[in-house]
Amino acid sequence: MSGEGVSPLEITLESIRATASSYNLVPGVKYAYGTAGFRCKAEILAPAAYRMGLLSALRAKSAKAAIGVMVTASHNPPEDNGLKVVEPQGEMLLPRWENYSTQLSNTDSASLVEALKDLSEEVDVSLTSARGKIIVGRDTRDSGPLISAAVAAGAHNLQCKVEDIGVCTTPQLHWIVKQTNISKPNTIEDYYRTFSDSFINLYGKSESKPSIKVDCANGVGAKSLRSLAPLLSDYIDLVICNDGSNGKLNENCGADFVKLMQNAPQGVNYSENEHCYTIDGDADRSLFFFFQDHKFNMLDGDKIATLFAGFLNTLIHEAELDLSLGVVQTAYANGSSTSYLHSKGIPVVCVPTGVKHLHKKAEDFDVGVYFEANGHGTVLFSDTAMEVINKRAVQETRKIQQSAVTRLVAFTKLINTAVGDAVTNILAIETILKLCNLSPQTWNNMYTDLPYRQLKINIRDRDIIKTRDAERKISSPEGMQEKIDVLVSDYSNARCFVRPSGTENCVRVHAECATQREADSLAMSVGSMVFDFTEALHSRL
Ligand code: G16
Numbered sequence: 001m002s003g004e005g006v007s008p009l010e011i012t013l014e015s016i017r018a019t020a021s022s023y024n025l026v027p028g029v030k031y032a033y034g035t036a037g038f039r040c041k042a043e044i045l046a047p048a049a050y051r052m053g054l055l056s057a058l059r060a061k062s063a064k065a066a067i068g069v070m071v072t073a074s075h076n077p078p079e080d081n082g083l084k085v086v087e088p089q090g091e092m093l094l095p096r097w098e099n100y101s102t103q104l105s106n107t108d109s110a111s112l113v114e115a116l117k118d119l120s121e122e123v124d125v126s127l128t129s130a131r132g133k134i135i136v137g138r139d140t141r142d143s144g145p146l147i148s149a150a151v152a153a154g155a156h157n158l159q160c161k162v163e164d165i166g167v168c169t170t171p172q173l174h175w176i177v178k179q180t181n182i183s184k185p186n187t188i189e190d191y192y193r194t195f196s197d198s199f200i201n202l203y204g205k206s207e208s209k210p211s212i213k214v215d216c217a218n219g220v221g222a223k224s225l226r227s228l229a230p231l232l233s234d235y236i237d238l239v240i241c242n243d244g245s246n247g248k249l250n251e252n253c254g255a256d257f258v259k260l261m262q263n264a265p266q267g268v269n270y271s272e273n274e275h276c277y278t279i280d281g282d283a284d285r286s287l288f289f290f291f292q293d294h295k296f297n298m299l300d301g302d303k304i305a306t307l308f309a310g311f312l313n314t315l316i317h318e319a320e321l322d323l324s325l326g327v328v329q330t331a332y333a334n335g336s337s338t339s340y341l342h343s344k345g346i347p348v349v350c351v352p353t354g355v356k357h358l359h360k361k362a363e364d365f366d367v368g369v370y371f372e373a374n375g376h377g378t379v380l381f382s383d384t385a386m387e388v389i390n391k392r393a394v395q396e397t398r399k400i401q402q403s404a405v406t407r408l409v410a411f412t413k414l415i416n417t418a419v420g421d422a423v424t425n426i427l428a429i430e431t432i433l434k435l436c437n438l439s440p441q442t443w444n445n446m447y448t449d450l451p452y453r454q455l456k457i458n459i460r461d462r463d464i465i466k467t468r469d470a471e472r473k474i475s476s477p478e479g480m481q482e483k484i485d486v487l488v489s490d491y492s493n494a495r496c497f498v499r500p501s502g503t504e505n506c507v508r509v510h511a512e513c514a515t516q517r518e519a520d521s522l523a524m525s526v527g528s529m530v531f532d533f534t535e536a537l538h539s540r541l
Helices: 007-020 046-063 095-105 109-122 146-156 170-181 188-203 221-231 253-262 302-320 336-344 355-362 383-395 399-414 420-433 440-444 480-488 516-540
Strands: 038-041 066-073 080-086 133-138 161-167 210-217 237-241 275-279 286-294 295-300 325-327 348-350 367-371 378-383 452-457 466-468 473-476 495-500 507-512
Touching: 007 046, 007 109, 007 325, 038 046, 046 066, 046 095, 046 109, 046 133, 046 146, 066 146, 080 146, 095 109, 095 210, 095 383, 109 399, 133 146, 133 170, 133 495, 146 161, 146 170, 146 221, 146 473, 170 420, 188 210, 188 221, 188 348, 210 420, 221 420, 253 275, 253 286, 253 302, 253 452, 275 466, 286 302, 286 420, 286 440, 295 302, 295 348, 295 440, 302 325, 302 336, 302 367, 302 378, 302 399, 302 420, 325 336, 325 355, 336 348, 355 367, 383 480, 399 473, 440 507, 473 480, 473 495, 480 495, 480 516, 495 516, 507 516
Parallel strands: 066 133, 133 161, 210 237, 210 275, 325 348, 325 367
Antiparallel strands: 038 080, 066 080, 275 286, 286 295, 367 378, 452 507, 466 473, 495 507
């Protein structure tokens, strides 16, 4: 349709009608914006990706800013893919817009124009309003270019500018979106320069140059570290393992595998006491590990949180700053980590799984340290904190206080505050270990993890399980929590919870006990109870 008398809105709607027919819904597929966006088999993702292009364009128009769309399924297998939408300040998509995303992604092509018109009214933004901008990035999956193109097609239908930055890590995209919206240097090269400069500034030279091994899960983290390594080569040797040249993404390696199996990734030839890390498929989580007397030791997100919180707490006290510091965890946090933080007088808050929940809660503190046990996390500094720290850095003349506040300023620059970043967190951990003269053993011995076991259980419909109390209890189906309580009561000092995954088609069981054998046994009994319970429910339907 063209010619005189045709309104810009009609032209826009017509272009949607024309494109939508190439992205019809797949019969029987229901999309949902889960723990971290959409995630499913890549072959069925394009219709949702196209609709997310439309929705992100609308979000960009409503925010009058750049919005990010990351095409990744992170820790999932190579045949999956997913979408994470990034808000203007680098945060996760707002809950209200998550709901719109789920609704729109399930709207058939014929109803799409009407649904968009309704949505534009609801959010009070014209579909033809001034152009917004979408920045699209993707991980290394083969399906990435196709899914990115579907996102771009949706955004173009709403005349939204699309900048495809190609293969990048999820945290790089978050950082680029944030930097773009505050008109600061915002290219991938700027990212490498910013964080390598910050690292060099705080880390300084050492007599010997340590070698640090990183299991990159055969994912995009390898690309990032390869770019960073030469910039840091006078200070540390970054040894990249599982770079994707000889192995499958997330298969027998990567942070999710290591955390779940409590074992070393394949493809890393370690030396005793060497600093090793494992990151996930899109490089937004990292775990530390080392071998001592050939024994594998993993320091997870909880240990990283205690390291960061302890370091920052000391600096805040030494600098005599009046700033609140707290740690945000989820139900997966090891009980020992929570007790340890309490014993140090550091407040701890528990929220449901998902970076979006932790990030939001961490904003309640001047300095909010948030980590999931699986390695997602970062540190947030409130505007007040930044003001206080930067002002004191200029005014302070006393030696100890000045040194502490100088380190604080430098640390704020080493952290990717937009979102948890596996790569910059590695640099921050290495810096703290060096400045505090901490060996992996000393760090690890700060507290001893309670033995735990995590299981994935496949049931017919994970959505029938609803939780409460930050996912520590089941609210429905009725009677299931009571059964868990009975099973837990057979063990001393035990806890166990069950929750539906928001990224995989399974429910997760987490059990923590006094011994590994008990944790294994409790997880197994709860897992099989959940399976039998839900099967019985289905047979009654
Ligand atoms: C995503 C989220 C994390 C969450 C993880 C597992 O991580 O960003 O917050 O812990 O999924 O979630 P669930 O247990 O609901 O499957 P990633 O690294 O896969 O993007």
